[in-house]
Amino acid sequence: MSFSSTQQYLASVNGSSSPGTSYSGAPFGGASNSSRTAPSINLDEEIKLTTNNRERAQMDNMADLYSIVVVLEHLEMAYIRSAITHTEYTPACRQLIAQFRTASSLLGDVVPDLEKFMKEYSLDCPAAAKRIKIGVPATVEFGDNGAPDEVNGHRTAKYVAETVEKYITVMDALKLEMTAVDELHPLLADLIQSLNNVRSLPADFEGRAKVREWxxxxxxxRASEKLGADDKRQMEFDMESNYTSFRGWLDSQ
Structure with missing residues (x-):
């Protein structure tokens, strides 16, 4: 077939009577690209992320969760860099942790894991993630170093007595079948804070690490969850063992 005959054939396929018409359509009568109309896009139009009030509330709670993590990261870094005092840091940190728990409880299964949430929304906040994971301010976890032990030992004796009391409180709570998270977590937070207040306690005291693990x-x-029978038994064993170790350390002083 000659070149002119080819042009005539292609023109006839496209419905053109002019042999000089160039071929721009799909082969064998397919739809022409030029005949497709692209949808118009209004750049000023607001894109709706939700379709009902329930979805909107969910998005608002996720935004709150995001902002809490970011603010907590800044707070942790400010404390690390001594930009704020421990008396300013502690209540602010407690409040943010409580706000995080409330916001996450409202979202339920939508945000089951903090790490996945941070990864999905590109949140690089390792200090905040660690603080939320432990659930208490750094001043509680490690002590606030607010005041040294007094030379006469009165302050040390006070903190030792408080620590003994906190140990007994935790053990009694377990014996009374208090196994809910929102019942035990505050007691353990008080215990580790009392342990940290005893400045002369060795840094490698195993009891402190075990309380932190729990x-x-x-x-x-979740706050409403309860320890299973095995976990309750293990916690009782750990607390009694740690209490015995603490009393052994006292006897050696």
């Missing part, structure tokens, strides 16, 4: 475990559960 704090993390409880903090990863």
């Amino acid at each position: 704090l993390i475990k409880l903090n990863n559960m």
Whole structure:
């Protein structure tokens, strides 16, 4: 077939009577690209992320959760850099942790895991993630170093007595079948704070690390959840063992 004959054939396929018409359509009578009309887009039109009040409330709660994590990250870094005092840091941190728990409880299964939420929304806040995981301010976890032990030992004796009391409180709570997270977590937070107040207690005291482990475990559960029989038994064993170790350290002083 000659070149002119090819042009005539293509023109006839496209419905053109002019042999000089160039081919721009799809082969064998397919729809022409030029005949397709692109949808018009109004750049000033608001894009709706939700379709009802329930979805809107969910988006608002997720936005609150996002902002709490960011603010907590800034607070942690400010405390690390001594930009704020421990007396300013502690109540602010407690409030943010409580707000996070409230916001996350409202979202339920929508945000089951903090790490996944942070990854999905590109949140790089490792200090906030650690603080939320433990569930208590750094001043509670490690002590606030607010005041040294007095030379006469009165302050040390006070903190030792408080620590003994906190240990007994936790053990009694378990014996009374108080196994809900929102019942045990505050008691453990008080216990670790009392342990940190005893400045002369060795840094590697095993009881402190074990209390921290239980704090993390409880903090990863919902407030309404309860320890199972095995976990309750293990916690009782750990607290009694740690209390015995603490009394042994006291006797050696």
